[in-house]
Amino acid sequence: MATMKQVALAAYPQGNPRPEDFRIEDAPVPEPGEGEVLLKTLWLALDPLIRFAIDEKPLTGITHVALGEVMYGPAVSLVVKSNHPDYAPGDVVEGRTGWREYAVVAPDRSDYRGPPRKVDPALAPVQTALGALGMPGETAYVGMIDTGRVQAGETVVLSAAAGAVGGVAGQIGKLKGARVVGIAGGPEKCAALLEQGFDGAADYKAPDFAQQLARACPEGIDLYFDNVGGEVTLTVMAQMKRGGRMAICGFIAYHGVGMEGPGPDRLPGFFRMLNAKSLEIRGFAGMMAGPEARTSLAAWYRDGKLAAPEAVVEGLEAAPAAFAGVFSGNSFVGKLLVKVSEPT
Numbered sequence: 001m002a003t004m005k006q007v008a009l010a011a012y013p014q015g016n017p018r019p020e021d022f023r024i025e026d027a028p029v030p031e032p033g034e035g036e037v038l039l040k041t042l043w044l045a046l047d048p049l050i051r052f053a054i055d056e057k058p059l060t061g062i063t064h065v066a067l068g069e070v071m072y073g074p075a076v077s078l079v080v081k082s083n084h085p086d087y088a089p090g091d092v093v094e095g096r097t098g099w100r101e102y103a104v105v106a107p108d109r110s111d112y113r114g115p116p117r118k119v120d121p122a123l124a125p126v127q128t129a130l131g132a133l134g135m136p137g138e139t140a141y142v143g144m145i146d147t148g149r150v151q152a153g154e155t156v157v158l159s160a161a162a163g164a165v166g167g168v169a170g171q172i173g174k175l176k177g178a179r180v181v182g183i184a185g186g187p188e189k190c191a192a193l194l195e196q197g198f199d200g201a202a203d204y205k206a207p208d209f210a211q212q213l214a215r216a217c218p219e220g221i222d223l224y225f226d227n228v229g230g231e232v233t234l235t236v237m238a239q240m241k242r243g244g245r246m247a248i249c250g251f252i253a254y255h256g257v258g259m260e261g262p263g264p265d266r267l268p269g270f271f272r273m274l275n276a277k278s279l280e281i282r283g284f285a286g287m288m289a290g291p292e293a294r295t296s297l298a299a300w301y302r303d304g305k306l307a308a309p310e311a312v313v314e315g316l317e318a319a320p321a322a323f324a325g326v327f328s329g330n331s332f333v334g335k336l337l338v339k340v341s342e343p344t
């Protein structure tokens with residue numbers, strides 16, 4: 001019997017995930033039944049949102065991985081066998097099939113994850129369906145265009161700007177004529193942002209972060225696209241213009257701290273700033289993206305106006321350490337991907 005590798009959840013992470021929270025296993029390659037399709041995983045996306053699925057007690061989000069189960073996560077895969085009329089061997093698809101080398105899906109019985117969507121290899125490298133031309137790109141689009149309502153001439157600040165969502169959101173800001181300033185951890189990531197066309201960058205790990213941000217935004221901030229929360233956000237808020245807007249995309253500083261975190265309670269300062277600056281704050285979900293998001297991103301990519309930077313680690317076994325590094329520090333710029341196999 002043919003076997004494959006898969007990654008199971010070995011322990012619920014306490015705080016940030018650690019590589020030891022996951023276990024590499026051998027398992028039989030599954031056989032597709034009636035109406036089912038066998039997929040060979042080519043690429044995995046190590047999205048920070050996966051962290052919500054492995055909280056011991058589910059808080060928000062609709063997916064929960066129990067101990068011993070295969071890790072949940074988005075993947076781009078090759079159809080290798082099909083008992084379904086809409087899918088043929090050789091098709092490339094994107095779906096939430098998890099950290100495994102092969103997966104069987106039943107498109108007609110698919111749950112909230114939806115049937116695998118076809119990826120057009122003629123448009124772009126197929127792994128962009130997990131980054132700039134997929135969920136992170138669509139999230140960036142919704143956050144900048146619909147929620148943030150970015151305008152030409154505005155100063156926009158983005159946190160986790162060297163990541164998948166922030167990188168695309170920054171490019172959308174530039175396409176719309178805004179001045180775009182990115183926040184990232186460390187001088188190397190900040191230098192990479194400037195190389196990518198950001199107008200300014202600030203290193204939130206540096207002791208003079210607030211001063212760096214003030215130098216990059218001398219007239220204050222009109223729109224803050226927030227991916228992180230925490231101290232970074234409190235520092236940015238103090239430099240918002242009166243009536244500024246905050247589009248709350250994510251809060252990676254709070255993944256794994258439950259609903260309250262260890263404290264201290266920073267809400268008094270938060271409310272004071274909100275009130276004093278008449279700020280508008282609105283959360284949003286990338287799932288709200290309409291078809292125009294995907295169409296616009298594809299057109300920008302085709303016209304050479306949108307880049308899709310990526311960082312690649314090799315092999316399924318590399319997934320646990322790379323995923324842990326998303327929360328505890330890494331040097332990756334762009335969409336973080338695991339290359340699992342070749343499409344042969």
Ligand SMILES: NC(=O)c1ccc[n+]([C@@H]2O[C@H](COP(=O)([O-])OP(=O)(O)OC[C@H]3O[C@@H](n4cnc5c(N)ncnc54)[C@H](OP(=O)(O)O)[C@@H]3O)[C@@H](O)[C@H]2O)c1
Nearest residue numbers: 139160163164165184185227228249250251252253285286
């Ligand atoms: N609203 C939605 O529908 C939606 C959809 C997708 C993603 N999100 C959220 O958007 C955020 C970014 O996602 P992504 O896919 O772009 O992530 P990503 O590419 O994996 O980048 C995440 C980056 O966040 C930074 N980071 C990690 N911990 C941090 C902390 N404690 N404080 C400040 N920065 C920290 C790290 O960069 P540095 O080295 O620069 O620290 C890390 O590389 C996440 O919070 C994610 O959950 C929301």
